[in-house]
Amino acid sequence: MNFAARVQSLHKEYFLKGETVRALRGVTFDIPEGDYVAVMGPSGSGKSTLLNVLGCLDRPTRGSLFLGTSDVSRMDDDELSRMRAAKIGFVFQSYNLIQQLTVLENIEVPLAYCRRLNAAGRQRCRELAEMVGLGDRLKHRPYQLSGGQQQRVAIARSLINDPYFILADEPTGNLDSKTTDEILSLFQELHEQGKTIILVTHEDEVAKHTKRIIRLFDGEIAVDTARDGTSDTLLI
Amino acid sequence: MIRVFSELAIGIKSLMLKPMQSSLTILGIFIGVASVIWLLAIGEGISIEAQKQIADLGATNIIIRTVKPSTTVTSENSGPMPYGVTREDREKLLRIPTVKDAIQIRELQRPLFFSDNRIDGRLVGCTPEYSDLTHLEVERGRFLEAADLKAEKAYCVIAQKVAERLFSYEDPIGRSIYLPDHEDYYTIVGVMKHRNASAAIGGSLASQVFENDMYIPITTLRSRIGDLDRIARAGQFTRDYVQLSQITVIVDELDNVKSTAAHIEETLKAHNEKEDMDVVVPLDLLEQAENTKMMFMVFMGMIAGVSLIVGGIGIMNIMLATVTERTREIGVRRALGARQRDIIRQFLVETVALSAMGGVTGILGGLICPYVITGIRWAINEINADLMKDLPDIVQNMEPQIVDFSIPLAFGISVIVGILFGVYPAMRAAQMDPIEALRHE
Numbered sequence: 001m002n003f004a005a006r007v008q009s010l011h012k013e014y015f016l017k018g019e020t021v022r023a024l025r026g027v028t029f030d031i032p033e034g035d036y037v038a039v040m041g042p043s044g045s046g047k048s049t050l051l052n053v054l055g056c057l058d059r060p061t062r063g064s065l066f067l068g069t070s071d072v073s074r075m076d077d078d079e080l081s082r083m084r085a086a087k088i089g090f091v092f093q094s095y096n097l098i099q100q101l102t103v104l105e106n107i108e109v110p111l112a113y114c115r116r117l118n119a120a121g122r123q124r125c126r127e128l129a130e131m132v133g134l135g136d137r138l139k140h141r142p143y144q145l146s147g148g149q150q151q152r153v154a155i156a157r158s159l160i161n162d163p164y165f166i167l168a169d170e171p172t173g174n175l176d177s178k179t180t181d182e183i184l185s186l187f188q189e190l191h192e193q194g195k196t197i198i199l200v201t202h203e204d205e206v207a208k209h210t211k212r213i214i215r216l217f218d219g220e221i222a223v224d225t226a227r228d229g230t231s232d233t234l235l236i
Numbered sequence: 237m238i239r240v241f242s243e244l245a246i247g248i249k250s251l252m253l254k255p256m257q258s259s260l261t262i263l264g265i266f267i268g269v270a271s272v273i274w275l276l277a278i279g280e281g282i283s284i285e286a287q288k289q290i291a292d293l294g295a296t297n298i299i300i301r302t303v304k305p306s307t308t309v310t311s312e313n314s315g316p317m318p319y320g321v322t323r324e325d326r327e328k329l330l331r332i333p334t335v336k337d338a339i340q341i342r343e344l345q346r347p348l349f350f351s352d353n354r355i356d357g358r359l360v361g362c363t364p365e366y367s368d369l370t371h372l373e374v375e376r377g378r379f380l381e382a383a384d385l386k387a388e389k390a391y392c393v394i395a396q397k398v399a400e401r402l403f404s405y406e407d408p409i410g411r412s413i414y415l416p417d418h419e420d421y422y423t424i425v426g427v428m429k430h431r432n433a434s435a436a437i438g439g440s441l442a443s444q445v446f447e448n449d450m451y452i453p454i455t456t457l458r459s460r461i462g463d464l465d466r467i468a469r470a471g472q473f474t475r476d477y478v479q480l481s482q483i484t485v486i487v488d489e490l491d492n493v494k495s496t497a498a499h500i501e502e503t504l505k506a507h508n509e510k511e512d513m514d515v516v517v518p519l520d521l522l523e524q525a526e527n528t529k530m531m532f533m534v535f536m537g538m539i540a541g542v543s544l545i546v547g548g549i550g551i552m553n554i555m556l557a558t559v560t561e562r563t564r565e566i567g568v569r570r571a572l573g574a575r576q577r578d579i580i581r582q583f584l585v586e587t588v589a590l591s592a593m594g595g596v597t598g599i600l601g602g603l604i605c606p607y608v609i610t611g612i613r614w615a616i617n618e619i620n621a622d623l624m625k626d627l628p629d630i631v632q633n634m635e636p637q638i639v640d641f642s643i644p645l646a647f648g649i650s651v652i653v654g655i656l657f658g659v660y661p662a663m664r665a666a667q668m669d670p671i672e673a674l675r676h677e
Contacts, residue, residue, distance in 0.1 A: 052671050055571065057570075057571060057670050057671050057674075058671060077575070077576060078575050078576075078577075081570070081573050081574060081575040081576075081578075082573065082575070083573075084570075084571060084572065084573040085572065085573020085574070086573065090571050090572065092568075092674070096564070096567075096568045096571075096674070097568075098565055098568060098569070099565075100246070100249050100250055100253065101246070109569070109572050110572045110573050112242075113569075113572060113573035113574050113575075113578060114573055157572070161573075
């Protein structure tokens with residue numbers, strides 16, 4: 001089995017006002033390719049920290065994180081940037097499109113940072129925009145789009161570099177229930193196409209669409225349905 | 237390269253989001269860059285003007301002019317006090333080894349007549365060398381010759397303008413001009429081509445107009461008119477006793493001009509006390525011009541420097557604001573794989589685009605310099621003509637010359653200012669923690 005990510009006894013400690021905050025205390029799990037996993041947990045559980053480490057925005061204090069075959073836990077800032085540009089697809093709660101760029105230009109951004117912005121890349125941007133249903137809005141700016149549409153652009157953007165996994169942080173947090181369903185069915189579609197999706201959420205409604213749930217509590221994994229069996233009723 | 241262009245396009249797009257702020261910001265750069273072009277253009281104009289003047293007056297010449305001392309009292313009883321340089325002075329000057337020649341003239345203001353036509357002329361007693369010295373060219377006939385001087389002929393050569401005014405329909409050659417003050421006639425042997433007024437040297441040597449001239453042999457002037465200049469006009473009676481109006485000393489080599497000038501001062505020391513003589517060294521003009529030029533350059537340079545710094549600070553200010561405003565965008569770009577140096581480049585490109593816009597408009601502002609100078613001169617003349625006359629001649633006559641290299645130089649300066657003042661905001665942007673930046677509202 002090929003793994004999109006392998007997390008091994010991950011620790012993360014912060015210094016905050018002279019105190020050491022242990023945000024992650026030895027988290028271990030694997031994400032096989034094609035997995036569709038929800039990361040859940042109350043605030044302060046280390047959910048965001050895990051997300052940042054998985055997204056190569058932050059380095060763990062101890063432990064290792066393998067993306068593909070490389071250990072990113074010891075990479076420097078430039079190498080991490082390169083990893084984010086080439087192999088991670090971010091989807092944010094507030095879409096985070098760049099306002100002065102068009103739909104197409106927004107999808108192109110990661111390509112520019114891994115030097116793959118060529119004719120083929122541009123063609124792929126168009127295809128992805130069509131795939132998320134925005135083929136007729138390529139020249140629109142983010143403010144001309146609805147929230148759902150913006151999130152679709154963001155999803156197209158996250159796919160442009162053919163990432164190890166899509167890291168979606170509360171992707172439906174700002175959307176109404178109808179649009180939430182649309183976005184979740186888009187994720188479902190991507191999952192069926194074999195994409196790996198890590199979805200951070202606090203909503204059970206959202207989490208139940210996924211194949212696997214990892215619950216964090218106090219910086220440790222409380223529940224991992226892949227490890228504990230198929231039921232996630234223990235802590236609800 | 238393509239990438240830089242697309243980044244530049246994005247940068248300009250971002251700047252267009254706030255056109256008012258952007259254009260106010262580039263104003264400082266505009267002034268700075270325009271000043272750089274101006275200062276070089278004016279400096280060059282001054283140099284060219286000075287060189288023109290020196291060529292006109294002769295770089296190896298030293299001009300000694302008689303001036304009427306203010307202290308001389310011409311009392312009726314004691315008769316006129318002689319003043320000015322003398323023939324004896326000239327003999328002394330010729331004895332200085334570095335002096336090749338000393339050309340003498342004597343000038344008088346006289347009305348000239350032909351039949352009923354009258355012109356207020358400048359009667360110049362001179363030698364054949366005078367035409368070469370002042371770059372006068374013969375139009376018709378000939379200039380005065382050595383034989384004319386020797387024989388003290390009553391011959392004269394007139395300027396073209398005089399010929400036109402006195403002889404509208406006739407050939408002046410062979411005709412005579414009447415000088416009523418001396419009840420005397422002079423036969424015209426030549427007409428000289430028109431020549432523009434000579435360069436003036438601040439103060440002592442006013443610009444010389446040649447258009448009303450009548451040249452006669454200096455020997456003739458001496459024997460027929462003499463050294464005493466009696467003028468009796470309505471309500472005015474003056475008597476001046478002057479031997480020579482001007483001696484132009486020709487020095488053998490350019491290197492000897494300075495030392496010869498010192499020699500001359502020494503030789504004619506007596507005149508210094510009487511203050512009836514002025515020594516003008518055209519070569520000094522070069523120094524004078526260099527000083528004026530330096531003054532302008534320093535002054536304009538200061539304006540340029542201050543406005544570039546102010547402009548740069550303005551740019552830094554707007555960029556710091558931009559960086560704060562766009563914290564979220566920076567976070568997003570970092571998350572999507574931008575390295576720190578990508579962020580630095582993005583903001584630097586934007587800053588440079590901003591300052592380069594100032595540069596380009598500044599270059600346009602610089603190129604209109606000659607027209608503006610002409611306009612300013614016209615305005616000063618309209619408002620206060622006296623003020624204009626008080627300005628040094630070189631300032632009055634100088635034409636600014638846009639120096640070719642000043643354009644790329646000015647543009648380069650604007651880009652450098654952009655980089656210099658853009659680095660700090662760009663670094664601030666790049667060093668933001670991407671996680672914090674993403675969370676920024």
